[in-house]
Amino acid sequence: MAILITGGTGFIGSHTAVELLNEGYDVVSVDNLSNSKKDVVDRISEITGKPVIFYHVDLLDRQSLRKVFQQHKFTSVIHFAASKVLSESISEPINYYRNNVEGTINLLELMQEYGVQQLVFSSTAAVYAESAQSPLTEDSPCLAETPYGRTKLFCEEIIRDVHNSGKGLCAVILRYFNPIGAHASGLIGEEPNLNPDNLMPYVAKAASGEIECVAVYGNDYPTKDGTGVRDFIHVVDLAKGHLQALEKLQQSPALYTYNLGCGRGHSVMDVIQAYEQACAKKIPYKITARRAGDLAEVFADPSKAEREMGWKAQLTIADMCRDSWTWKQRCQRA
Ligand SMILES: NC(=O)c1ccc[n+]([C@@H]2O[C@H](COP(=O)([O-])OP(=O)(O)OC[C@H]3O[C@@H](n4cnc5c(N)ncnc54)[C@H](O)[C@@H]3O)[C@@H](O)[C@H]2O)c1
Incomplete structure (x- = not known):
């Protein structure tokens, strides 16, 4: 049984793959390499001494994604793959809605078809309203102000609706604050192909x-x-939050939303x-x-993640x- 990571050669996906492999999980990674490089796969293996199965697949290509589900039995999916540059989302909204929302729908459909019921979803602090006062709790008002933020908010709603449809999907929605840093080995880090705005x-x-x-x-x-x-958080602390989220789903399958920040x-x-x-x-x-x-x-305010998942940023x-x-x-x- 393996974990599927979408966007697995990206910044947060690659660090999460390392933590998963170190904890003994099998990892299958898919990425279209639009914002990362293939040799990240080798570097993940170099750090962990373990193999990663990688597919160069676009989530918008349903046929190729289906083949991945046909070849492996997954217990869970961690869904990182998305376009994430806020300023670009304002000039290219259609591409952002297509990639982030359609990609998520394709994934959810295949998860349903192949009976995969555990999802960890990468959301963002950009879903909160500008008027919301920090520290932001998970109950702070949401009103995404950019197309990027809205794609994430819409995906959260879609995931909630699929959960509520009673077909078995349980999920942890993680709202990240500002991940920075790199793996201490110096072998993986933030390496975007596109111009970042962080x-x-x-x-x-x-x-x-x-x-x-x-x-x-x-x-x-x-x-x-x-x-x-801003609330800067070490990417390795953030990656570890995904393992806690998987454990939470294994112990009590339901739908949860947590902030991941330092506070x-x-x-x-x-x-x-x-x-x-x-x-x-x-x-x-x-x-x-x-x-x-x-x-x-x-x-x-990351206290809910600590209270309910036992996760707290350390670095x-x-x-x-x-x-x-x-x-x-x-x-x-x-
Ligand atoms: N880094 C941040 O500051 C931050 C903050 C909040 C939320 N997030 C979210 O976390 C997730 C991961 O972010 P990251 O910083 O690792 O970004 P990243 O760009 O480094 O990683 C995302 C990966 O997804 C891949 N990808 C994009 N579209 C794809 C598609 N259609 N099919 C297959 N692969 C695709 C890219 O090639 C890239 O490798 C994203 O969903 C992002 O929106 C990031």
Whole structure:
């Protein structure tokens, strides 16, 4: 019996594959490689000493996806595969709805057809309303403000409806805050093919001299140093949350929603300073205008995940920056 991971060569999928393999699960990974590289599969095996079965498959290609379900008996699916760049979702909404919503529907249909009843779904803090006050709980109002956020909110609703239809689907919806960092081995990390719009890849590039400086979008927010505050979480802590979610489904199959964050905010300047410590150099940055839609402060109340799944983030912002820098240096050598 194996776990199917969609988006398994991506940033969070690859780290989750490592944690699953380390815990003795068999892993089958599918990815269309639109935002990741095939050699991640070998690097996952190098870290764990265990094989990963990989299929280069697009979730929109139902026939190819069906073949994967025909070849393996899955206990559970962890569904990461999606397009995730907020700004791109505003200019390419149709592609985002097709990829994220249709991909999820195809997967749910095949799960139903092949009797796979446990799903862990990657959602996001972007489903919460801009007006919701941090710390955000799972009961904070949801009103996604971008097409990307809406694709995730719609998928959550679809999953709820399928669960409520009584055909056996149980699911854990995980709303991630801001995953950063990399595996401590330096063998896997954030390696997007597409231009990201999150902070960390740019901090890492500025540290390595690939770009002149990091753009800091606004320093006039009502925060301690004027820059935006987010709930940064180490990707390995986040990956471990998926194992807790699988256990939760095995122990009491139902539908759950949990925030995965550290429960405290760090400002953009905090991250830059922590990265300077990690790489032992100054990171040039430039204050620019605020970005439309960016909020002053967003952080989670992750206490429900701790109470109900026994999950709590362990790693610090210093750990996140150290591991990201180890990974960045490896990328430069490669
Ligand atoms: N990284 C974040 O900041 C963040 C925050 C909140 C939620 N999420 C969600 O977590 C999940 C994983 O994010 P990530 O950071 O690892 O992103 P990622 O882009 O690194 O990984 C996603 C993977 O899915 C693949 N993919 C995309 N569409 C596909 C399709 N139709 N068929 C097969 N494969 C496909 C991509 O090639 C990529 O490897 C996504 O659903 C994302 O929306 C990410």
